[in-house]
Every structure is written in structure tokens, then in C-alpha cells.
Amino acid sequence: MHGEHTYEVTATWTGDLGSGTSGYRDYARAVTLEIEGKPAIHASADRPFRGDPAKWNPEDLLLAALAECHLLSYLHACVSEGVVVTRYSDTAVATMRLDGRGGGAFTEAVLRPRVVVAEPAMVDAAMRAHAQANAWCFIANSVAFPVRHEAEVTAE
Missing domain, CATH: 3.30.300.20 (K homology (KH) domain)
Structure with missing residues (x-):
């Protein structure tokens, strides 16, 4: 198989806690990853980087x-x-x-x-x-x- 393949994902930050990125501790690292026709992945940063350890990083x-x-x-x-x-x-x-x-x-x-x-x-x-x-x-x-x-x- 030859050729070129293109992949597209939409990454949407969903961690605004009300004041945006007004400070390092003032927002969540929540992200939704989406590809058309596939289940969304609810992701985050890793725990040491203030992320949610229950989500993929x-x-x-x-x-x-x-x-x-x-x-x-x-x-x-x-x-x-x-x-x-x-x-x-x-x-x-x-x-x-x-x-x-x-x-x-x-x-x-x-x-x-x-x-x-x-x-x-x-x-x-x-x-x-x-x-x-x-x-x-x-x-x-x-x-x-x-x-x-x-x-x-x-x-x-």
C-alpha cells in the first residue's frame, strides 16, 4: 500500500472553571478528543501536571x-x-x-x-x-x- 493518509482529531478544552486561565491553579486540564464517527475520549493531563488521574493523558x-x-x-x-x-x-x-x-x-x-x-x-x-x-x-x-x-x- 502506497500513498499518504491524513488523520484529523478535534481537541476541545473543557476545563474552564469560570475564570479561564487566570492562574495556574484556576483551570482544569480537561480535554475532549473527538474523531467523527468514534466515541469521544475524555482526557486530561497526568496527575503531576494538575490533571485528573482517572482520565487518559x-x-x-x-x-x-x-x-x-x-x-x-x-x-x-x-x-x-x-x-x-x-x-x-x-x-x-x-x-x-x-x-x-x-x-x-x-x-x-x-x-x-x-x-x-x-x-x-x-x-x-x-x-x-x-x-x-x-x-x-x-x-x-x-x-x-x-x-x-x-x-x-x-x-x-
Whole structure:
């Protein structure tokens, strides 16, 4: 598949508590993310940045995008290699370092896919498919920090 794809999201701040941004503590970090035809996501900043810890934040969403992109790319790679995946879960972790000047950046993400395949003979190819999935993952190819994989594959 070649070409260019465009994505559009509307981010609306919903955290005006009555006086706008009159002070750092005078507004909520509430945001509604919307894409036509999809459920809205009610998001916020992370708790250390005065956000609502019950809502998704940008850091959560970035890590979720990496994990989901790898999962979908991996399933495609497995189909290409004749590997039948019957279960897949990932407990991904990312590290962000603040720079002390109000900014910061992610320094690394570690994906920890736990995969179950249909046959023991598929385990080696299933492990190799993670490298192909990483090469195909649009999100991993778009970030400026390493995305490592600590994969585990077992057979039913």
C-alpha cells in the first residue's frame, strides 16, 4: 500500500472553571478528543501536571498507540509467516524524563508482548515476527526514542 493518509482529531478544552486561565491553579486540564464517527475520549493531563488521574493523558495515549501499532503489525507479520496467534497481551512501559525547564521527553518505551501460538513449531517464526512488526509499525517509526521489545512466545 502506497500513498499518504491524513488523520484529523478535534481537541476541545473543557476545563474552564469560570475564570479561564487566570492562574495556574484556576483551570482544569480537561480535554475532549473527538474523531467523527468514534466515541469521544475524555482526557486530561497526568496527575503531576494538575490533571485528573482517572482520565487518559497524552503520555498514556502515546504508549497505547505504540503498543497497539506493534500488536496490529505483529498479527500481520504472523499471517505472512504462517504463524497462528491465539492470544496476545502486552504490558508496555515508557519512561519520560523532565528537563527542569518545564519540558521533557520520552527516553524509551519497552513493549512486553506475551504471545501464544497454535503449534510449538511456530514459536521461532513468531519470535522473528516481532522484528518485522517493529519495522512496519508507523508509530514506532515516528518517535524519537527507542522502542524495545521483551517478547515471550509460547505454544498452546
